[in-house]
Structure formats: C-alpha cells, structure tokens
Amino acid sequence: MAHGLVDVRIYTTLPNRLPEFVRLYEELAWPLQLKYLENCLGWYTTVEGELNTVVHIWGYADQADRERRRNAMAADPAWGTYLKEAAARGLLIRMENRMVRPTGFFSAFQAQKA
Template sequence: MIVDVRIYTCLPNRMMEFVKLYEEKAWPLQLKYLENCLGWYTTVEGELNTVVHLWSYKDQGDREQRRAAMAADPAWASFLAEGAKAGMLVKMENRIVKEAPHFTKWKAK
C-alpha cells in the first residue's frame, strides 16, 4: 500500500473559501474515482492556511489509473479551472509514502 499525501497552502484568509469549493466540486469526484480517503484536515497550528489530505492506493499503478480516470472527467477540469481562476492557492505539494516495515509488523498485531 502507498499513501498520497496532498498539501495545499492557501492565501491568508482564503482557506475556508478553498475548502468550500473543494467540498462542493472536487470531493464527490475524488470519492468516486479515488475512493480511499484516509483523512482530510486543515491546520490548527504550524504553517497556517494549509489543507492536508491523504489517499490510499494498492500501488503506484492503482494510483495512476484512478487519477487518470478522474482527470478524464470534464467535471474535474471544471473544478481545476474554477480553482485557478479564484487564485486561492500559494503552493501545492504531494508526497507518496509507504509504511515502514516496523510499523507494518506492529499494526498486524
């Protein structure tokens, strides 16, 4: 299993606007295509105006297939265009991580 950690930094005072747009337009599509959301968070302390969400995939091939299907949906292109036009984001990051062997063994207990 791999986890796609997605980190979005919003302009000050625009995070909730981004969250609202995401909830209305992107969330239903991501649940449909990506399915396996492990968590969706906004920061309380640390780097403010930041949204973090995590998506689980069987492997990199599974991730690529699911994301390609979502990208082919015209509703996804519409969300991206609306988000770009609104100009709420400063930075977007994603990291692919996997469990360390000791954690996998601990979790299995």
C-alpha cells in the same frame, strides 16, 4: 484495502482564503475524489504551525493503482470544471505532494489491530 502507497497532499492558500478553498473543494472536488480515488485516509486543516494549509491523504495499493485512479478522475469533465474554477479564484499559493510507503513495523502493527 492495504495501502502500499500513500499520497500526502499539502496545499497552502492565500491568507484568509482557506474557508473559500475548503467550500469549493467540498462542493466540486470531494465527490469526484471519493468516486475515483475512494481511499481517503484523512482531510485536515492546520490549527497550529503553518496556517492556511490543507493536508489530505490518500491510500493506494501501489503506483499503478494510483495512476489508474487519478487518470480516470482527470478524464472526467467535472474534474476539469473544478480545476478551472480553483485556478480562476487564485486561492492556492503552493501545492506539494509526497508519496510515502509504510515501514515494515508499522504494517505489522496495523495487521495486529485488524
């Protein structure tokens, strides 16, 4: 699938709570996101720089594809369960996401590799 739109999500946890967040995410959110969003391009924790940070990256064909997939996930009661549990634990202090598109030269580079 070509990724015309990429969602870069950056979450920062409270100090020493990153492992707990990762466990909770892996148990409750990861299966749902794979089911509905499907196109995970990466899921990382920081080693250097701003600590206690998770970066996960999702690819979509376009904004309509993103909205359709995220709306379907949001309608699943299991997603609500995850959100409630994450909020109850108070693990996150900041969440941000950036919507980015590949440049023409990078798209050409990817096409050559395929």
